[in-house]
Amino acid sequence: MLLIFLLMLTFSNAEYETLCTSNACFTLHLDGLSFVEANTNCNNNGGYLMTIRSKEEEDILQTLLSQISLQEKHFKIRIGLKLHRESCVISQEPLKGFKWVSGAEDSEYSNWGREPHSTCHERCVSISYNPMSHSHLKWTDGSCLKPFPYVCMFYFKGMCKALTISGPGQITYTVPFSKESQNYQLKLLPVGTYVDIMCDGQEPFYILCSNAHNKGYTWSKPGPFCQTNRSCAIKNGGCEHVCKQEGKEVTCSCNNSYELNEDGVSCGLKNMCSENTCQHQCIMGETGFTCLCPDGMELSSDQRSCLDIDECASQEVCREGSCVNTEGSYICSCEEGFEMIHGHCKDIDECVTSKCEHTCSNSVGSFSCDCNNGFKLSEDGYSCEDINECLGSICKFECVNTRGSFVCACPSGYQVDRSGVCFPTDVSSGSLPESLSESPSESSVVLDVQENFTESLSSTVELQHESPHTNAPSPDFNDTHNQDPVDTSLATSLSKSFNNRVIICVLGSVIPLVVLVAITVGILAVRCNQVKKEVKKNTATDGYCWVSSGLDPRLEKLYESIPTDDL
Incomplete structure (x- = not known):
C-alpha cells in the first residue's frame, strides 16, 4: 500500500481533480450528473465510472477525496455499480445482484452501509463521503436519475516520467482523458499524453509518450529542452542534483543510489530490483523498491517474502457449504448430494443418472430407489427382488x-x-x-x-x-x-x-355304492319270491285270515300290486 501512495500524484484544473497511479488515472468531477450522463462522459474520454472491487481501489478513492477542500465535507459520489432493468436484488450475494458497468466480473468485496431495497427495478449505487463518520465510504442504492458528483477511471498500459526544461520556456501536457492542455506538476503521465514545448526564441514543438520497444514507455524525444548558455550559477545549470562546469561546458550528476536520466539533467533511483530482491515481484518507486505479492498472499514482516492469506477466516467467502483454504486461494465445497453453483449449494438430482432398477425418488441432498408391487428392495439399495407371497398366502x-x-x-x-x-x-x-x-x-x-x-x-x-x-x-x-x-x-x-x-377319490366312493345297490337288489328279489309262495298257500285255506308276515310295509304294498292271475 505504501507504493501506491508514493506513486499517486494529484493535480487540479477548473474541470476536475485528478490522481494517477503507476497504471491508471482517476478524475473526480464535482458537477452533479445522472448515472447515464456521468457514464457517457467517462466513456467519451476513454474510461468508465470507477469500480471498487477491492480495498486497494477504495484506498485510491479515499486519497483522491482527501485532496479536495470543500466547505461541506459530507456528500455522495456516484460509482459504476448498477442494478439493471429486469434484474432483481439478491441478498445472498456480495454485490446483491448489481453489476459493474465496466463489464468487470462480480467481486467478493463490498461495503454496503445498508441492505439494498428488495426490488427488480433499475437502481444505482453511490458512496457517502464523510471523513468524520464511522460509516465512511459506505455504499447505498438509490435513484439513477438524481445528479451526484462522480469519478472516472482510466487504465493505461504504462507511464512516462515528467519532463524538465533547462532554460526559459514552458511545457504543457494534454492527457488522454482531457481535451485541454495544462501545466501539470507531475512525476508520471499516462501513455498517449502529448506535450507542447515552447522555448524562448525557438519554434514550438510537441512530443508524445509512447512505447519504445527497446526502452519501454518513454517520450519520443527525451530532452533536455530550452537550453541556453548554461551556468551552474544560474538555476544549478538545470541539474536536479549536482552541477559541474568546466569552462562553458555544464554536466549534471546524481547523488548516491541515483542515476542520471536520459534528459541529462534529472535523476532517478538506481534499479535495485534483482532476481533475489523479492519473492514474487519487485517495483522501483521514487524512494526505492517495493515488493508485491500475488492475489491471495500478503507481505511478511521482512517486506520481501509472501505469506498465504487464510480467506476462510472471513465471513465474506463460502456463504454456504464449507471453506477449504489453499495456497493463495480457497475452495468452497458443499455436502454430499449438493453442488456449488454461483456460490450457492444446489441439490443434485441423482435420479437423472441413478442405478435404480424400477423407480427413483429424489430428495434434498439424497435419493431413494423404490420397487414395483410384488417386489422388495435388495440389500444393494438399487435392484429389486421378487416377494414370495406363498409364505403367507391366503x-x-x-x-x-x-x-x-x-x-x-x-x-x-x-x-x-x-x-x-x-x-x-x-x-x-x-x-x-x-x-x-x-x-x-x-x-x-x-x-x-x-x-x-x-x-x-x-x-x-x-x-x-x-x-x-x-x-x-x-x-x-x-x-x-x-x-x-x-x-x-x-x-x-x-x-x-x-x-x-x-x-382315485371318485372311484373309491362309487365302487362301494355299486356293491351296496347290488346286494339290496338281491335281497329284494329273494323276498319277493317268498311272498309269492305264501300267497298261493293262503288261497287254499278258506275261513282263515291273513297274519302279518312281518315284512316291511313297503314290501307288502309291492306284493299287493302283483296280479293274482300270475299266482
Missing part, C-alpha cells in the same frame, strides 16, 4: 408364486373365491353355486369356469389373488398376467397331480 389348497405376484389353485371341479377357499362347480349348469353367483365381488375373482363334469376332471381352476403386499387390482377372467414359463409349467404339473387324486 390360499386354502395350493399356492404358486409368480414374479411379482402369486396364484391360488384348486382341484378340478372347484373354483376359488377372494378368500382363497375352493368351492365346487355346479356340474349341471357349469356355474358356481347360487350363493356365490349372487355376489359380484366373489364371482369376479374366478379365472376359469369348467363347462362340464368331464372337463373338470382334467383341469384345475386358478385364481390370481391380489398380493397381500401390494395394491394391485383384482385380475379379470382368464388373465394369465404374463406369467413366466417356469410358473406356467409348475401350475400345469400341479393340475395333473390334482386330476389323478380326484379320479
Whole structure:
C-alpha cells in the first residue's frame, strides 16, 4: 500500500481533480450528473465510472477525496455499480445482484452501509463521503436519475516520467482523458499524453509518450529542452542534483543510489530490483523498491517474502457449504448430494443418472430407489427382488408364486373365491353355486369356469389373488398376467397331480355304492319270491285270515300290486 501512495500524484484544473497511479488515472468531477450522463462522459474520454472491487481501489478513492477542500465535507459520489432493468436484488450475494458497468466480473468485496431495497427495478449505487463518520465510504442504492458528483477511471498500459526544461520556456501536457492542455506538476503521465514545448526564441514543438520497444514507455524525444548558455550559477545549470562546469561546458550528476536520466539533467533511483530482491515481484518507486505479492498472499514482516492469506477466516467467502483454504486461494465445497453453483449449494438430482432398477425418488441432498408391487428392495439399495407371497398366502389348497405376484389353485371341479377357499362347480349348469353367483365381488375373482363334469376332471381352476403386499387390482377372467414359463409349467404339473387324486377319490366312493345297490337288489328279489309262495298257500285255506308276515310295509304294498292271475 505504501507504493501506491508514493506513486499517486494529484493535480487540479477548473474541470476536475485528478490522481494517477503507476497504471491508471482517476478524475473526480464535482458537477452533479445522472448515472447515464456521468457514464457517457467517462466513456467519451476513454474510461468508465470507477469500480471498487477491492480495498486497494477504495484506498485510491479515499486519497483522491482527501485532496479536495470543500466547505461541506459530507456528500455522495456516484460509482459504476448498477442494478439493471429486469434484474432483481439478491441478498445472498456480495454485490446483491448489481453489476459493474465496466463489464468487470462480480467481486467478493463490498461495503454496503445498508441492505439494498428488495426490488427488480433499475437502481444505482453511490458512496457517502464523510471523513468524520464511522460509516465512511459506505455504499447505498438509490435513484439513477438524481445528479451526484462522480469519478472516472482510466487504465493505461504504462507511464512516462515528467519532463524538465533547462532554460526559459514552458511545457504543457494534454492527457488522454482531457481535451485541454495544462501545466501539470507531475512525476508520471499516462501513455498517449502529448506535450507542447515552447522555448524562448525557438519554434514550438510537441512530443508524445509512447512505447519504445527497446526502452519501454518513454517520450519520443527525451530532452533536455530550452537550453541556453548554461551556468551552474544560474538555476544549478538545470541539474536536479549536482552541477559541474568546466569552462562553458555544464554536466549534471546524481547523488548516491541515483542515476542520471536520459534528459541529462534529472535523476532517478538506481534499479535495485534483482532476481533475489523479492519473492514474487519487485517495483522501483521514487524512494526505492517495493515488493508485491500475488492475489491471495500478503507481505511478511521482512517486506520481501509472501505469506498465504487464510480467506476462510472471513465471513465474506463460502456463504454456504464449507471453506477449504489453499495456497493463495480457497475452495468452497458443499455436502454430499449438493453442488456449488454461483456460490450457492444446489441439490443434485441423482435420479437423472441413478442405478435404480424400477423407480427413483429424489430428495434434498439424497435419493431413494423404490420397487414395483410384488417386489422388495435388495440389500444393494438399487435392484429389486421378487416377494414370495406363498409364505403367507391366503390360499386354502395350493399356492404358486409368480414374479411379482402369486396364484391360488384348486382341484378340478372347484373354483376359488377372494378368500382363497375352493368351492365346487355346479356340474349341471357349469356355474358356481347360487350363493356365490349372487355376489359380484366373489364371482369376479374366478379365472376359469369348467363347462362340464368331464372337463373338470382334467383341469384345475386358478385364481390370481391380489398380493397381500401390494395394491394391485383384482385380475379379470382368464388373465394369465404374463406369467413366466417356469410358473406356467409348475401350475400345469400341479393340475395333473390334482386330476389323478380326484379320479382315485371318485372311484373309491362309487365302487362301494355299486356293491351296496347290488346286494339290496338281491335281497329284494329273494323276498319277493317268498311272498309269492305264501300267497298261493293262503288261497287254499278258506275261513282263515291273513297274519302279518312281518315284512316291511313297503314290501307288502309291492306284493299287493302283483296280479293274482300270475299266482
